[in-house]
Amino acid sequence: MEKQPIDVLKQYWGYDAFRPMQEQIIQSALDRQDTLALLPTGGGKSICFQVPALYREGMCIVISPLIALMKDQVYNLQRRGIAAAAIFSGMSSRDIDRTFDNCVFGGVKLLYVSPERLTTDMARERIQRMQVNLLAVDEAHCVSQWGYDFRPPYLQIPLLRELIPDVPILALTATATPEVVADIQEKLGFRKPNVFQQSFTRSNLAYVVRHEEGKEEKLVEILNKVAGSGVVYARNRKKTKDLALMLQRKGISADFYHAGLEGELRSQKQDAWIAGKTRIMVSTNAFGMGIDKPDVRTVVHTDLPDSLEAYFQEAGRAGRDGKKSYAVLLYNDSDRRNLERNFELSYPPMEYIRQVYRALGSYYQLALGSGQGESYDFDITRFCENFKLEPARTYSCLKILEQAGWLTLTEAVWSPSALLLTADKEAIYDYMLRQPKLDAILKSILRSYQGAFQHHINIKEEQLARFLNIPAEEVIKALELMAKENILEYQPRKDKPQIVFLLERVDPANLTIDMELYQFRKQRQEKRIRSAVAYATDDECRSKMLLAYFGETDSRPCGVCDVCLERKKQALSTTLFEQIKNKMKEALTGKPDTLKNVLALFPPSQKEEVANTLEYLLDEGFLIEEEELLHWND
Numbered sequence: 267m268e269k270q271p272i273d274v275l276k277q278y279w280g281y282d283a284f285r286p287m288q289e290q291i292i293q294s295a296l297d298r299q300d301t302l303a304l305l306p307t308g309g310g311k312s313i314c315f316q317v318p319a320l321y322r323e324g325m326c327i328v329i330s331p332l333i334a335l336m337k338d339q340v341y342n343l344q345r346r347g348i349a350a351a352a353i354f355s356g357m358s359s360r361d362i363d364r365t366f367d368n369c370v371f372g373g374v375k376l377l378y379v380s381p382e383r384l385t386t387d388m389a390r391e392r393i394q395r396m397q398v399n400l401l402a403v404d405e406a407h408c409v410s411q412w413g414y415d416f417r418p419p420y421l422q423i424p425l426l427r428e429l430i431p432d433v434p435i436l437a438l439t440a441t442a443t444p445e446v447v448a449d450i451q452e453k454l455g456f457r458k459p460n461v462f463q464q465s466f467t468r469s470n471l472a473y474v475v476r477h478e479e480g481k482e483e484k485l486v487e488i489l490n491k492v493a494g495s496g497v498v499y500a501r502n503r504k505k506t507k508d509l510a511l512m513l514q515r516k517g518i519s520a521d522f523y524h525a526g527l528e529g530e531l532r533s534q535k536q537d538a539w540i541a542g543k544t545r546i547m548v549s550t551n552a553f554g555m556g557i558d559k560p561d562v563r564t565v566v567h568t569d570l571p572d573s574l575e576a577y578f579q580e581a582g583r584a585g586r587d588g589k590k591s592y593a594v595l596l597y598n599d600s601d602r603r604n605l606e607r608n609f610e611l612s613y614p615p616m617e618y619i620r621q622v623y624r625a626l627g628s629y630y631q632l633a634l635g636s637g638q639g640e641s642y643d644f645d646i647t648r649f650c651e652n653f654k655l656e657p658a659r660t661y662s663c664l665k666i667l668e669q670a671g672w673l674t675l676t677e678a679v680w681s682p683s684a685l686l687l688t689a690d691k692e693a694i695y696d697y698m699l700r701q702p703k704l705d706a707i708l709k710s711i712l713r714s715y716q717g718a719f720q721h722h723i724n725i726k727e728e729q730l731a732r733f734l735n736i737p738a739e740e741v742i743k744a745l746e747l748m749a750k751e752n753i754l755e756y757q758p759r760k761d762k763p764q765i766v767f768l769l770e771r772v773d774p775a776n777l778t779i780d781m782e783l784y785q786f787r788k789q790r791q792e793k794r795i796r797s798a799v800a801y802a803t804d805d806e807c808r809s810k811m812l813l814a815y816f817g818e819t820d821s822r823p824c825g826v827c828d829v830c831l832e833r834k835k836q837a838l839s840t841t842l843f844e845q846i847k848n849k850m851k852e853a854l855t856g857k858p859d860t861l862k863n864v865l866a867l868f869p870p871s872q873k874e875e876v877a878n879t880l881e882y883l884l885d886e887g888f889l890i891e892e893e894e895l896l897h898w899n900d
Contacts, residue, residue: 271293271321274320275313275317278320278347278348279313285310286464287462291303291305291462292314292318294460295315295434296321298432298434299434300434300454300456301435301436301437301462302406302438302460302461303436303437303461304439304441305464306466307579307586314436314438315436315438316348316376319376319399319400319402322399323399324396325369325372325376325377325396325398326398327377327396327398327400328377328379328402329379329384329402329404330405331381331404331405331415331417333676336354338536341533350376351368352365352377353366353380353389358755358757361722380419382768384419384426393430394429398433399433400436401435401436402435402438403435404438404439406439406442406450406454409421409423409437409449410450412449413446413449414573414575416669416787417668418670419674419768420453423453427454435454435456437450437451437454440579443575443815444816444817466578467809467821468582468809470588471592471593472826473593473809473828474594476828477802481598485566486512488887489546489566490518491899492564492592493563494561494564495539495563496547496562496563496564496565496566497564498513498547498549498567499568499569500548500568501568501569502550503526503550506524507522507548509522510546518545518546519543519544519546520544520548521535521538521544521546521548522535522549523547525550536553562584562585563590563592565580565584565591565592566594567580567581567593567595570595570799570802571595572608572609572794572798573791574794575794577595577798578816581593590884595801597802605798606795608658609795611662612665613662614659614662618659618663619663619666619667619777621774622660622663623667623777625652625655626673629653633771634770634772635771636770636771637767638768641764641765642765643762643764645762666784669783669787672767672777673765673767674768675765676766682726683724683726683756683758684723684724684756685711685715685718685722685745685754685756686721687718687719687754688753688755689752694753697748704747707734708748711725711730714730727741742758797815807824807829808829810823826881828885834882835879846876847888850880850889850898851898854898858892858895858897859895861891861896864880888900
């Protein structure tokens with residue numbers, strides 16, 4: 267019997283069945299149809315291109331804008347025995363060349379590549395020689411100027427299609443408004459419209475907004491009331507650490523995560539959380555993408571989001587197993603002011619944009635006409651200090667230059683130090699005789715790092731220094747010297763963002779930006795902020811508001827969000843509500859019981875009132891349901 271896609275799923279992932287709509291999307295890709303898949307967070311988007319890539323001869327090119335996500339997915343695929351690789355900003359030209367060669371000669375099944383790397387001469391020449399079976403575009407909303415995270419390099423994807431014209435494209439995203447759905451298909455050059463879209467309804471997820479001045483106290487209260495695993499999202503890296511330490515002091519198992527951490531440490535933190543050893547992960551939005559943990563009971567946002575697209579995607583990481591879960595937004599009046607201030611900073615005048623561009627040229631000593639395709643470490647704090655620039659406004663200028671196609675600013679991702687011995691053993695022995703001070707360091711490398719002659723190996727300078735009982739700075743200087751004298755290649759670790767210049771440097775006076783697009787995006791962002799504020803402040807079903815934003819205008823009130831529960835409570839007389847509540851409290855305090863027995867305490871005529879009160883008490887955490895027993899939690 268011929269092998270089927272389900273057999274690939276079983277072989278590599280151990281699942282016996284696909285999730286809803288995955289099979290249809292996979293079959294569409296295998297039928298060589300251009301396909302747009304809209305699956306909510308947790309819907310299993312990655313499987314939709316990974317299975318066809320493994321099912322067919324050849325390889326899949328996956329375009330992704332997030333380096334951290336690419337690295338995580340490659341790591342997870344390799345752990346399953348799948349040949350996967352990634353190419354992104356910050357890699358050495360030798361590593362990029364080697365990775366492309368492996369793809370050409372059939373050593374890779376999935377190649378993850380950042381969009382700005384697609385237009386290089388090396389990429390175009392090698393891709394034409396690869397046996398490509400599928401072109402996958404992850405986070406496909408980035409291709410749309412209507413989208414909340416537009417990336418100009420995504421507009422170069424149709425040029426790639428010209429090199430592999432018979433290869434189908436599979437675009438995937440978790441969030442897209444109707445305008446974005448149409449725009450994605452147009453920009454990617456779909457041969458005909460072909461969209462697979464699940465409803466965005468999450469009936470098991472209760473959306474809750476709390477207006478709180480004391481957010482930390484409320485966060486502790488929520489996590490104490492709702493048992494199980496959770497994610498807390500914070501706006502910046504410092505806040506993730508501060509909140510995690512605060513939760514630990516309150517006796518809650520918590521850790522923090524962001525893209526700037528060392529890769530090995532990120533993996534350790536992530537694995538501990540997935541295994542349940544850490545209960546709560548406090549993170550920037552770098553955490554959660556590509557992670558399949560179905561039993562997350564709570565996702566809490568401690569800041570008002572600047573778009574409902576991003577909020578919906580992050581909140582949707584709760585309750586992937588279909589069980590009751592909570593997406594909570596903690597909001598106060600200063601959040602709104604901060605959003606409005608950030609919006610003003612996000613659209614600086616053209617004179618300031620030119621000032622930042624001129625400073626970049628000076629910072630990297632780029633001559634006019636040079637720099638195209640070059641990437642550099644970028645420390646925005648040091649850059650702004652050097653040129654007396656305001657960090658927030660400067661960052662906005664960089665994003666505008668990115669949207670205009672002049673450069674790309676990647677997120678900070680930890681890359682460990684690496685070395686490759688390029689001289690042969692005889693030359694190294696001769697070098698040790700001529701440089702006796704470096705003898706011990708080279709011997710330690712030869713002894714400790716197997717395979718250093720064949721490929722780049724990760725090293726830890728501090729560990730090597732401790733073994734040799736010398737300062738780490740001495741090890742680093744020695745490695746730099748040996749690299750200079752062609753004994754080895756040495757790549758120091760990186761933990762900074764990267765700037766990639768997509769076009770050659772021009773005189774700042776000749777810097778051009780599409781002002782019509784600039785104004786369009788400014789108006790769109792203002793509209794998104796208004797929608798986010800309305801979500802937090804309007805007295806309307808939260809689920810209904812989110813669904814309407816994504817084009818599902820005929821949805822019914824969910825019945826479980828904070829607004830719906832409050833309306834149910836108000837429908838009860840205060841006296842009757844308190845009577846039912848007190849009776850349940852008396853019956854269950856210290857004496858857990860079944861739902862059937864609790865309902866039997868009340869007359870049938872109060873059935874609806876009892877059900878509404880019960881739902882309210884469960885959602886507010888007064889009642890907890892565990893192992894089919896109700897517990898009073900006062």
